Amino acid sequence: xxxxxxxxxxxxxxxxxxxxxxxxxxxxxxxxxxxxxxxxxxxxxxxxxxxxxxxxxxxxxxxxxxxxxxxxxxxxxxxxxxxxxxxxxxxxxxxxxxxxxxxxxxxxxxxxxxxxxxxxxxxxxxxxxxxxxxxxxxxxxxxxxxxxxxxxxxxxxxxxxxxxxxxxxxxxxxxxxxxxxxxxxxxxxxxxxxxxxxxxxxxxxxxxxxxxxxxxxxxxxxxxxxxxxxxxxxxxxxxxxxxxxxxxxxxxxxxxxxxxxxxxxxxxxxxxxxxxxxxxxxxxxxxxxxxxxxxxxxxxxxxxxxxxxxxxxxxxxxxxxxxxxxxxxxxxxxxxxxxxxxxxxxxxxxxxxxxxxxxxxxxxxxxxxxxxxxxxxxxxxxxxxxxxxxxxxxxxxxxxxxxxxxxxxxxxxxxxxxxxxxxxxxxxxxxxxxxxxxxxxxxxxxxxxxxxxxxxxxxxxxxxxxxxxxxxxxxxxxxxxxxxxxxxxxxxxxxxxxxxxxxxxxxxxxxxxxxxxxxxxxxxxxxxxxxxxxxxxxxxxxxxxxx
Amino acid sequence: xxxxxxxxxxxxxxxxxxxxxxxxxxxxxxxxxxxxxxxxxxxxxxxxxxxxxxxxxxxxxxxxxxxxxxxxxxxxxxxxxxxxxxxxxxxxxxxxxxxxxxxxxxxxxxxxxxxxxxxxxxxxxxxxxxxxxxxxxxxxxxxxxxxxxxxxxxxxxxxxxxxxxxxxxxxxxxxxxxxxxxxxxxxxxxxxxxxxxxxxxxxxxxxxxxx
Numbered sequence: 056x057x058x059x060x061x062x063x064x065x066x067x068x069x070x071x072x073x074x075x076x077x078x079x080x081x082x083x084x085x086x087x088x089x090x091x092x093x094x095x096x097x098x099x100x101x102x103x104x105x106x107x108x109x110x111x112x113x114x115x116x117x118x119x120x121x122x123x124x125x126x127x128x129x130x131x132x133x134x135x136x137x138x139x140x141x142x143x144x145x146x147x148x149x150x151x152x153x154x155x156x157x158x159x160x161x162x163x164x165x166x167x168x169x170x171x172x173x174x175x176x177x178x179x180x181x182x183x184x185x186x187x188x189x190x191x192x193x194x195x196x197x198x199x200x201x202x203x204x205x206x207x208x209x210x211x212x213x214x215x216x217x218x219x220x221x222x223x224x225x226x227x228x229x230x231x232x233x234x235x236x237x238x239x240x241x242x243x244x245x246x247x248x249x250x251x252x253x254x255x256x257x258x259x260x261x262x263x264x265x266x267x268x269x270x271x272x273x274x275x276x277x278x279x280x281x282x283x284x285x286x287x288x289x290x291x292x293x294x295x296x297x298x299x300x301x302x303x304x305x306x307x308x309x310x311x312x313x314x315x316x317x318x319x320x321x322x323x324x325x326x327x328x329x330x331x332x333x334x335x336x337x338x339x340x341x342x343x344x345x346x347x348x349x350x351x352x353x354x355x356x357x358x359x360x361x362x363x364x365x366x367x368x369x370x371x372x373x374x375x376x377x378x379x380x381x382x383x384x385x386x387x388x389x390x391x392x393x394x395x396x397x398x399x400x401x402x403x404x405x406x407x408x409x410x411x412x413x414x415x416x417x418x419x420x421x422x423x424x425x426x427x428x429x430x431x432x433x434x435x436x437x438x439x440x441x442x443x444x445x446x447x448x449x450x451x452x453x454x455x456x457x458x459x460x461x462x463x464x465x466x467x468x469x470x471x472x473x474x475x476x477x478x479x480x481x482x483x484x485x486x487x488x489x490x491x492x493x494x495x496x497x498x499x500x501x502x503x504x505x506x507x508x509x510x511x512x513x514x515x516x517x518x519x520x521x522x523x524x525x526x527x528x529x530x531x532x533x534x535x536x537x538x539x540x541x542x543x544x545x546x547x548x549x550x551x552x553x554x555x556x557x558x559x560x561x562x563x564x565x566x567x568x569x570x571x572x573x574x575x576x577x578x579x580x581x582x583x584x585x586x587x588x589x590x591x592x593x594x595x596x597x598x599x600x601x602x
Numbered sequence: 603x604x605x606x607x608x609x610x611x612x613x614x615x616x617x618x619x620x621x622x623x624x625x626x627x628x629x630x631x632x633x634x635x636x637x638x639x640x641x642x643x644x645x646x647x648x649x650x651x652x653x654x655x656x657x658x659x660x661x662x663x664x665x666x667x668x669x670x671x672x673x674x675x676x677x678x679x680x681x682x683x684x685x686x687x688x689x690x691x692x693x694x695x696x697x698x699x700x701x702x703x704x705x706x707x708x709x710x711x712x713x714x715x716x717x718x719x720x721x722x723x724x725x726x727x728x729x730x731x732x733x734x735x736x737x738x739x740x741x742x743x744x745x746x747x748x749x750x751x752x753x754x755x756x757x758x759x760x761x762x763x764x765x766x767x768x769x770x771x772x773x774x775x776x777x778x779x780x781x782x783x784x785x786x787x788x789x790x791x792x793x794x795x796x797x798x799x800x801x802x803x804x805x806x807x808x809x810x811x812x813x
Contacts, residue, residue: 153610160610162620228627236620237610262627266635274642274752281728283748285642290727291650291745300638568609 059541061467064564079164080567085150085465087171092138092146093534095178098185099133100527102126107489107523110516115507123506124191125207129184131194136216137178139450140308143315144261145174145226147457148254150465152230154558155248157239157576159568162232170225173218180215184208193504195305198286198297202278210279217272220265223311227261230254239557241576245336248556248580252339253318256346260307260314264350268304271297298360302353310349312446313413314342316453317384320406323456324388326554327403328395331581334387341380348377358429367426374424378417385414400552401475405456408483409449416444419494434504437497440490448486455482455533462537463551467564468544474536482529488522555582607782614781621785625792632760636800639756643749643807646742653742655812657735660725661750665716666809669709670801676705677798680791687787690780695787696772702794703768706761713758717751726751750808757804760797764790 060067065082068074075083106126109117118126149167153160161167184190190207192200201209234255238247275297277283284290286297325332332338354362354370388410397403419441422428432438463469492515497503501512508516550559561570578585611617647654683698720726724734727744728751735743771786778786 158610160608162608162610163624164608164610224628224631228624228631231627232620232624233610235623236616262631263634266631267638270635270638270642273756274639277748277752281751282730283728283752284745285646285748285752289741290748291646291653291742293645293649296642296645300642303638 059466061564063566064467064562065567066467066564068567077168079160079168081153081161081164081167082150082465082565082569084167084171085146088141088145088149088174091171091175091178092142095133095137096530099130099138100530102130102133104523104527106130107520109506110508111520113508113510113513113516118506120506121191122189124193124504125189127504128190128193128207132181132190132212132216133185134446135194135308135312136219137181139312139446140219140223140261141174141226142312142450142454143319143457144230144254144257144311145170147319147454147461148230148250148257148315149226151461151558152233152251152254153237154464154561154565154569155251155556156234156237157242157557157570157574158233158237159570159573161229162236163229166225166229170222170229173225174222177215177218177220177222180211180218184212184215187211195301196272196275196297197301198275198278198294199288201275202286210276213272213275217269217276220269220272223261223265227258227265230258231262239574239576242557245339246576246579247339248318249321249332249335249338249342250315250318252342253314253321256342257311257314260311260346260349264304264307264311267300268308271300271304274300295357295360295362298357299353302356303350306353306356307346307349309442309445310345312450314345316409316413316450317342319453319457319460320388320409321384322554322556323402323406323460324391324410325581325583326460326552327400327406328392328397329583330391330395331579331583332387333390333393334383335580337383338387341383344380345377348373348380352377355424355429358426359433371424371426375421378421378424381417385410385417399476401470401472401479402456402460402552404476404479405452405459405482408479409452409456412444412448412452412483412486416441416448419444432497434502435497436493436501436503439503440493440497443490443493448490452482452486455479458533458537460552461558462540463547464558464563464565466541466544467547468540469547469551470540470544471536474532478529478532478536481525481532485522485525485527485529489519489526490522492516492519492522555580607785614779614785618781618785618788621789622792625789629792629796632796636756639753640803640807643753646745646749647811650739650742650745653739654746656737656739657743657746658808658812660720660723660735660737661809662716662719663809663813665712665719666805669712669716670805672705672709672712673798673801676702676709677795679705680794683787684791687784690784692775692780692783695783696775699768699772699787703765706765706768710758710761710765713754720747753804753808757797757800760800764794764797767793 060070065080068080075087078084105118106123109115109123115123184207187208190205190209190212192205192207192209196209196213234251274283274285278286284292286292286294288294321332321338352370352374354366355374358367419437423432423438423441459470459475496512496515499512501508547563549561549563557574557576560574606612606614606617608617611620679698679701683695683702686695686698717726721731724732725747727733727748733740733744737743767790771790775783
């Protein structure tokens with residue numbers, strides 16, 4: 056075995072489980088998260104595969120309805136809270152934020168490690184719920200089903216999610232404070248990489264929305280364990296109140312799940328088209344706008360729940376508004392590509408696929424924001440397809456783009472470019488084959504969350520299930536070639552993509568405290584058009600401060 | 603690095619500013635947690651005003667008022683601790699912190715007596731305890747008491763957290779540098795005042811608004 060732990064870098068700074076499990080180095084904490092999140096991703100993915108196999112035929116012949124209910128509930132709970140919410144922030148964000156702002160570490164390194172332990176502690180509850188018999192409420196824990204009728208391990212799972220919420224809040228506070236207090240000299244707000252802007256916006260949402268979820272989960276547990284009937288109409292409570300509280304968190308949370316992906320793509324696209332990001336200020340400000348608007352649209356999940364028609368109209372209007380900052384980004388990304396010297400390395404392929412899938416999923420979102428159309432497609436596969444285009448086609452694709460883009464920085468190794476490109480294309484094909492048929496199914500009226508369906512829906516279901524197999528292969532491939540590269544990959548140069556950004560100015564992998572000499576910033580974030588970038592790229596060096 | 607706890611900071615002064623800022627962000631987060639619970643109470647109060655008003659009169663106003671005075675006094679001693687720490691009068695700071703924690707414990711004891719009284723009167727709809735209530739609309743009165751126990755116990759948990767942190771701070775006092783002592787006093791002080799303010803809102807909403 057070749058030496059993975061390179062001496063002189065953060066990887067060589069103490070080996071063995073103790074050095075890793077008690078580390079306060081943000082780069083190592085990022086690895087702890089990366090490994091645990093990968094495990095959860097494949098656990099949740101395995102549940103999805105089981106569901107797709109069940110749905111290949113109209114009859115319920117693989118699993119019973121009860122088991123199916125538990126499969127989709129746990130798939131949702133695991134994918135949302137144990138993968139998507141922490142995915143990019145806790146792994147790439149954790150690793151890169153201090154590097155990108157030119158700091159030695161996050162503001163609170165011990166809090167950062169503590170957040171991982173809290174995450175693991177919370178995930179034990181969720182895993183116990185999986186092993187002990189599951190939850191059948193759906194990931195949304197809707198009352199009164201979850202409080203009065205569900206017979207699974209609702210309190211255990213809800214408590215696990217509640218605890219993981221603290222880990223999210225810890226990460227959010229750490230990021231916000233770091234961006235405010237630890238930027239390198241010369242690194243003004245409007246010189247920050249967009250990835251930092253999106254992490255900042257994400258952290259704001261994490262800090263302000265997660266406690267509302269905590270409150271609603273506490274009330275559910277209080278109702279189930281102590282008998283306080285806040286959501287029980289028999290005791291004067293209001294079940295709909297839960298939906299308001301839940302979506303007040305969970306709609307902003309979908310922006311937790313997409314904003315960091317937008318940040319990654321904003322790094323990758325300029326690099327591989329050798330052009331500065333078009334409309335930097337607009338992209339930065341629209342990230343903040345998404346975070347703010349995201350708090351005002353929760354009612355669009357409740358168009359058919361019995362809220363007033365006026366509320367429905369207002370929420371519909373606001374939901375159209377929230378599309379504007381996203382569209383601003385899409386146009387700016389597209390114009391970044393214009394007249395660029397585009398090359399199709401693996402991260403760029405993923406980023407372009409993100410652009411396509413996010414735009415497609417976003418446009419489908421406009422259908423759902425329209426009151427009348429939503430009444431027709433509410434709780435059908437149309438909704439499933441929409442949010443999987445954003446969450447999987449958007450966020451997971453961006454996550455893969457980021458993982459490949461920064462892999463040389465994380466490990467000091469290059470992966471096989473051919474394998475990477477093949478995996479990206481397999482993922483793209485598999486993804487569309489899985490989820491495009493679901494738009495058709497939903498529009499034809501197939502409801503979500505059933506394990507059987509009328510035979511006329513079988514054609515599209517078979518396509519979708521076949522796509523799921525291709526998609527699974529696409530996601531399994533990186534596990535192998537990235538894993539292989541850890542031990543046998545060629546040594547990566549400090550700046551293999553010839554990219555701007557402080558993280559590329561230090562060595563690959565970085566030393567324990569990130570920079571040999573603390574950097575000083577004298578130019579905007581995406582100076583791909585500036586002369587002299589070529590000979591500056593390899594060694595960390597101190598520049599003259601701007602006068 | 604020179605006297606800082608986190609490697610990220612160059613000077614203790616910057617670290618203290620970051621700490622204070624972090625505590626404010628955390629308080630913003632906590633405000634959303636309590637905000638959600640207050641919202642639930644508000645909605646219920648709009649829906650079932652008369653029932654809530656009648657039920658609210660069964661709470662003990664003298665004990666509630668006494669406890670409010672106790673907490674406000676504890677905020678005063680906490681402010682004293684902050685002022686003394688700024689002047690590096692460490693012995694006096696410790697005594698102010700001890701007084702703060704003691705007042706917190708006093709609040710919890712009185713709250714416990716209040717809970718005991720309510721349970722004895724059959725006003726605690728928890729854990730299958732019998733709920734006996736002679737007033738009008740007992741169903742919504744039960745809802746009121748459910749919310750009362752949920753809100754006050756959540757507040758009490760936060761207070762317990764504060765007391766534990768103060769105790770831990772005093773235990774680690776000798777090992778901490780002056781910069782770290784001040785940093786910690788400022789941070790816990792902010793938190794303590796916040797928990798106090800939560801009570802200042804909770805007391806009128808639960809005890810006074812219907813009288």
